Amino acid sequence: MLAPEVETLAWAEQLRLDDAAYQRQIAYLLAQSRFYRSKLERAGFARPNEIGGLEAIGDLPLTEKSEIRASCSDADPMGTHVAVRRDEIVRVYSTSGTTGTPSYIPLTAQDLDNWVTASARSYSASGVERGEMIVSTYNAGPFAAGAALGAFDRLGLCHVPVGTGNTERLMTTIRMLEPTAAVMTPSYASYLAEWASDRAFDLKGSSVRRLLVAGEPGGGEASMRARLEEAWGARVTEAMGIGDIGVSLWGECEERNGMHLGARGFVHAELIDPESGAHLGMEDGAKGELVLTHLRHQAAPLLRFRTRDHVEIYTSPCRCGRTAPRLRCIGRTDDMLIVRGVNVFPSAIREIVNEFAPDIGGQIMVKPDAVGVKQAPPLPVLVELAKGKYEESGLAEKIEKRIRDALVVSTRIDLVPWGTLQRSEYKSKLVQH
Numbered sequence: 418m419l420a421p422e423v424e425t426l427a428w429a430e431q432l433r434l435d436d437a438a439y440q441r442q443i444a445y446l447l448a449q450s451r452f453y454r455s456k457l458e459r460a461g462f463a464r465p466n467e468i469g470g471l472e473a474i475g476d477l478p479l480t481e482k483s484e485i486r487a488s489c490s491d492a493d494p495m496g497t498h499v500a501v502r503r504d505e506i507v508r509v510y511s512t513s514g515t516t517g518t519p520s521y522i523p524l525t526a527q528d529l530d531n532w533v534t535a536s537a538r539s540y541s542a543s544g545v546e547r548g549e550m551i552v553s554t555y556n557a558g559p560f561a562a563g564a565a566l567g568a569f570d571r572l573g574l575c576h577v578p579v580g581t582g583n584t585e586r587l588m589t590t591i592r593m594l595e596p597t598a599a600v601m602t603p604s605y606a607s608y609l610a611e612w613a614s615d616r617a618f619d620l621k622g623s624s625v626r627r628l629l630v631a632g633e634p635g636g637g638e639a640s641m642r643a644r645l646e647e648a649w650g651a652r653v654t655e656a657m658g659i660g661d662i663g664v665s666l667w668g669e670c671e672e673r674n675g676m677h678l679g680a681r682g683f684v685h686a687e688l689i690d691p692e693s694g695a696h697l698g699m700e701d702g703a704k705g706e707l708v709l710t711h712l713r714h715q716a717a718p719l720l721r722f723r724t725r726d727h728v729e730i731y732t733s734p735c736r737c738g739r740t741a742p743r744l745r746c747i748g749r750t751d752d753m754l755i756v757r758g759v760n761v762f763p764s765a766i767r768e769i770v771n772e773f774a775p776d777i778g779g780q781i782m783v784k785p786d787a788v789g790v791k792q793a794p795p796l797p798v799l800v801e802l803a804k805g806k807y808e809e810s811g812l813a814e815k816i817e818k819r820i821r822d823a824l825v826v827s828t829r830i831d832l833v834p835w836g837t838l839q840r841s842e843y844k845s846k847l848v849q850h
């Protein structure tokens with residue numbers, strides 16, 4: 418364990434420390450952040466003593482990414498939530514906004530150090546140790562994922578960056594340098610498994626023993642994980658972050674029953690009902706949208722930020738000794754469809770479909786008939802057959818029945834030949850309107 422004195426601290430004690438940090442952060446926001454001073458004042462919270470501690474955080478307004486974007490102007494290109502002077506900022510990451518204008522994420526030296534600390538805890542939970550060689554496949558460039566790479570230095574790993582879209586180079590590196598760990602999106606890990614199988618490359622017999630996946634849901638889906646572990650002959654653990662708050666905030670330990678909050682002490686996590694916005698308790702098994710609050714951030718702290726990640730929380734004790742709560746990402750709220758009042762995540766459909774391996778290949782595409790979120794049943798889904806498999810009578814109906822039983826949603830499964838759906842070397846798109 419990277420920092421046992423932090424990672425095994427009783428959770429109640431962590432919350433007590435977090436409560437004090439939160440109250441300092443609130444006072445800082447009111448003093449330094451024009452965005453939050455005005456937002457909180459409008460909501461009737463002009464002074465720290467009216468806001469109270471973490472136990473009352475559910476009374477405060479939520480922050481949407483769009484509000485931050487709307488606060489950007491020529492005078493404030495990074496947004497009015499920036500709470501430091503320009504000369505205190507040491508790094509600016511950006512995300513590619515849907516409108517084409519990037520949104521910027523500034524960090525102070527302390528912020529950046531905290532990001533690396535949290536990310537290092539999350540990645541070390543996987544069991545990867547000082548001296549191991551890790552090959553990375555992210556084209557970090559302007560993106561916050563670059564800070565996660567700093568965590569590998571912190572852990573004393575030998576880091577071999579290869580980048581995305583260099584499959585030949587990656588496989589040559591694995592063959593020649595024999596790294597024991599590799600980090601990538603689950604989509605790319607699947608793509609590489611097919612690539613290797615097509616070329617009789619012995620991926621299973623390669624040096625890679627740990628596959629660290631991040632960047633999208635999938636690595637936590639039991640059937641996808643089993644397929645990846647079989648193809649790679651490696652143990653899969655996942656990590657998850659969100660650019661605006663921090664990289665690899667969550668990381669899975671060797672017990673592999675959800676990702677622990679590696680950013681404990683830096684970030685407070687809560688759950689809300691995505692429709693009503695109501696605050697939900699963090700009980701074992703609770704499901705909802707993840708909402709995150711910075712506790713000791715300087716450059717552009719966020720309060721009750723809606724991540725759009727729909728997660729399940731686990732608070733039962735973990736045998737690894739880490740006391741932080743764990744979670745699994747079920748899907749992105751942005752991908753969610755509502756079929757006759759039932760919330761459906763495409764990644765959840767994929768998880769069920771994957772149970773039909775080896776008949777199916779693992780690729781799916783949800784093709785809603787209607788524009789928007791609300792859909793009438795049955796929901797059309799393309800499912801790729803496995804390589805060399807032909808449509809077998811009754812398979813589509815079996816998949817439809819299993820999805821109906823598990824997710825209470827009616828689908829129309831169309832089986833398509835292997836290779837029909839597009840593969841991704843980065844993140845997979847599961848819905849096509």
Ligand SMILES: [Zn+2]
Nearest residue numbers: 670672735737
């Ligand atoms: Zn654990």
